[in-house]
Amino acid sequence: SQQGEEDPQALSIQEGENATMNCSYKTSINNLQWYRQNSGRGLVHLILIRSNEREKHSGRLRVTLDTSKKSSSLLITASRAADTASYFCATDAPYGNNRLAFGKGNQVVVIP
Amino acid sequence: EAQVTQNPRYLITVTGKKLTVTCSQNMNHEYMSWYRQDPGLGLRQIYYSMNVEVTDKGDVPEGYKVSRKEKRNFPLILESPSPNQTSLYFCASSALTAKSYTFGSGTRLTVV
Numbered sequence: 001s002q003q004g005e006e007d008p009q010a011l012s013i014q015e016g017e018n019a020t021m022n023c024s025y026k027t028s029i030n031n032l033q034w035y036r037q038n039s040g041r042g043l044v045h046l047i048l049i050r051s052n053e054r055e056k057h058s059g060r061l062r063v064t065l066d067t068s069k070k071s072s073s074l075l076i077t078a079s080r081a082a083d084t085a086s087y088f089c090a091t092d093a094p095y096g097n098n099r100l101a102f103g104k105g106n107q108v109v110v111i112p
Numbered sequence: 113e114a115q116v117t118q119n120p121r122y123l124i125t126v127t128g129k130k131l132t133v134t135c136s137q138n139m140n141h142e143y144m145s146w147y148r149q150d151p152g153l154g155l156r157q158i159y160y161s162m163n164v165e166v167t168d169k170g171d172v173p174e175g176y177k178v179s180r181k182e183k184r185n186f187p188l189i190l191e192s193p194s195p196n197q198t199s200l201y202f203c204a205s206s207a208l209t210a211k212s213y214t215f216g217s218g219t220r221l222t223v224v
Contacts (some may be wrong), residue, residue, distance in 0.1 A: 011222060031211060033212060035213075035215075039215060040200065040218065040220070041147070041216045041218060042116075042202055042215035042216050042217045042218050043155075043202070043204075043213070045212040046165070046216070048211060048212055088154070088155070092211065093151060096163065097143075098143040098160075098162070098206055098208060098211065099145075099157065099170075102147075102154055102155040103154060103155070104152070104154035105131065105154060
């Protein structure tokens with residue numbers, strides 16, 4: 001079953017603006033990951049944040065994690081047309097081991 | 113280049129005709145997994161494997177088989193495909209210690 005749920009489901013922004021998307025989950029996790037998928041292609045890992053971390057940066061990406069609210073956010077700063085993609089969060093709960101539960105994804109369209 | 117290779121990229125077949133989708137990784141990853149992606153349903157796990165000769169069902173295993181005879185290969189077998197198996201399929205792998213997945217480029221299967 002899917003645990004991660006992204007919100008909003010679809011986002012359309014102008015190039016140069018920031019894009020923020022959220023993910024909520026139901027059970028305690030060890031880590032949460034974000035992936036990007038360009039249309040019909042394989043998912044690409046962006047960033048992993050552990051349950052004892054509150055914020056993590058990677059280039060123009062900023063991820064926050066609030067374990068008390070069971071939620072995470074992904075911020076893409078100064079968006080580019082190439083950022084147009086679907087973004088998925090994934091958690092290691094409720095399965096454990098290496099299994100991941102993926103959310104349904106956020107469609108982001110960056111207008112040049 | 114480290115990668116997960118799936119073949120074929122596109123496949124159209126008829127109901128009941130057995131088919132195999134191959135997946136191979138060159139990263140010596142222990143963990144491999146198959147997902148299907150359908151509109152509105154996100155990614156759902158079909159089968160996964162923690163290592164050679166160790167496979168287990170995911171969330172939607174009905175109608176599928178897998179095998180893991182070698183560490184690098186994890187084929188997905190549809191013994192008698194049906195139209196409800198029309199979907200976009202992804203193979204993914206990870207090292208047991210790494211937690212993040214590397215995805216293949218996907219196989220778009222149409223069963224008529």
